[in-house]
Amino acid sequence: MSPFSLTEDQIAIRDMAQDFAAETLAPHAARWDEEKHFPIEEMRAAAALGMGGIYIGDDVGGSGLTRLDAALIFEALSTGCPTVAAYISIHNMCAWMIDRYGSQEQRQQFLPKLCTMEHLASYCLTEPGAGSDAAALKTKAVLDGDHYVLDGQKQFISGAGVSDIYVVMARTSEAGPGGISTIVVEKDTPGLSFGANEKKMGWNAQPTRAVIFENCRVPVANRLGPEGIGFKIAMAGLDGGRLNIGACSLGGAQGALDRSLAYAKERKAFGSAIADFQALQFKLADMATELEAARSLLWRAAAALDAKTPDATKLCAMAKRVATDTGFEVANHALQIHGGYGYLADYGIEKIVRDLRVHQILEGTNEVMRMIVARGLVGRAKGN
Numbered sequence: 001m002s003p004f005s006l007t008e009d010q011i012a013i014r015d016m017a018q019d020f021a022a023e024t025l026a027p028h029a030a031r032w033d034e035e036k037h038f039p040i041e042e043m044r045a046a047a048a049l050g051m052g053g054i055y056i057g058d059d060v061g062g063s064g065l066t067r068l069d070a071a072l073i074f075e076a077l078s079t080g081c082p083t084v085a086a087y088i089s090i091h092n093m094c095a096w097m098i099d100r101y102g103s104q105e106q107r108q109q110f111l112p113k114l115c116t117m118e119h120l121a122s123y124c125l126t127e128p129g130a131g132s133d134a135a136a137l138k139t140k141a142v143l144d145g146d147h148y149v150l151d152g153q154k155q156f157i158s159g160a161g162v163s164d165i166y167v168v169m170a171r172t173s174e175a176g177p178g179g180i181s182t183i184v185v186e187k188d189t190p191g192l193s194f195g196a197n198e199k200k201m202g203w204n205a206q207p208t209r210a211v212i213f214e215n216c217r218v219p220v221a222n223r224l225g226p227e228g229i230g231f232k233i234a235m236a237g238l239d240g241g242r243l244n245i246g247a248c249s250l251g252g253a254q255g256a257l258d259r260s261l262a263y264a265k266e267r268k269a270f271g272s273a274i275a276d277f278q279a280l281q282f283k284l285a286d287m288a289t290e291l292e293a294a295r296s297l298l299w300r301a302a303a304a305l306d307a308k309t310p311d312a313t314k315l316c317a318m319a320k321r322v323a324t325d326t327g328f329e330v331a332n333h334a335l336q337i338h339g340g341y342g343y344l345a346d347y348g349i350e351k352i353v354r355d356l357r358v359h360q361i362l363e364g365t366n367e368v369m370r371m372i373v374a375r376g377l378v379g380r381a382k383g384n
């Protein structure tokens, strides 16, 4: 299949997600943002349609789809609400880490409830002192019999406090990436607690909290793979996560562009519709062109990840940077086209701008994406 033409199945998957977004997410997105409501029932309805374990094996309830299918789904979902789509994306990333690196027992233990979203998952890498330099993380997991004892703090964790499953990167030995392991921590484990829900610019329909470990005892049986490969697992998860978050930017921006087109045809100034002004037509043309270019790169990166080509990580980083920068710029242009009304909450455009802004920061900042690409060109920079 060429990444530039979709199969009938892919069109059907995309249309299904698009319909779900229009019927179940879009009508409530503004209220969820205002009320900071995390719509768990609606996410479970998405999971019932196969979106809780998109690229998870079907033996544990997953949909067994490809990364390109996932990109189509997340772009479509985001036309309804980028924040909810992005949380579903993080949940899928965690489920995949368990699917790919977990034992058969761990897969059977955790994945069926994750695929239905009866259980929600959070990805715990960032710490107060370790963001872009994630391998500097300090949360400790010290072996004590058949348990690890975890101490430390994770910062900015999406879904924290509500999620049932925490996929935690913790230090089991020496400094650096080789001393990190991935451990699954269940919500009710004694010694696990959460910070306050952060007040944020956007992404208000999902909670963001610190995750705190104090003498938190977790069975060794909850470690994914052998000790010392946790950083590799975390980065492998992010390859796909970055595609998904890029797709969320495309969907949010496409929604903003579509509304701008409709608005520009209706809104009158100087005796004609503003869509009649060539300056505005050129802006709309550029928005559509930039989005299409970003989408093409994203699909290419998704196809590379599906084919497991050696350049897949680099392409995912390229696509994340381009899609999230483009998505934000397009949404911001859409706000401008709406004039003063774009700045009002009622029109829904300023929410998209606020939601898409953080996609340039998380799952690796767009500077970190450039570092990943540059490493392949000129080697590692000093200190990186």
Ligand SMILES: Cc1cc2nc3c(=O)[nH]c(=O)nc-3n(C[C@H](O)[C@H](O)[C@H](O)COP(=O)(O)OP(=O)(O)OC[C@H]3O[C@@H](n4cnc5c(N)ncnc54)[C@H](O)[C@@H]3O)c2cc1C
Pocket: 090, 122, 123, 124, 125, 126, 130, 131, 132, 133, 155, 156, 157, 158, 159, 200, 203, 208, 358, 361, 362, 363, 364, 365, 366, 367, 368, 371, 384
């Ligand atoms: C709403 C929200 C949700 C999040 N959800 C999660 C989550 O679920 N799980 C999780 O683990 N994390 C999550 N994060 C954390 C996010 O991944 C980090 O914020 C991000 O990786 C950046 O880390 P930092 O904030 O510590 O910034 P820093 O690493 O301190 O970076 C500050 C600035 O310096 C730049 N910089 C750093 N190093 C370099 C360099 N070598 N060269 C050039 N520029 C550089 C960065 O690009 C950035 O602009 C979330 C963040 C937010 C805001």
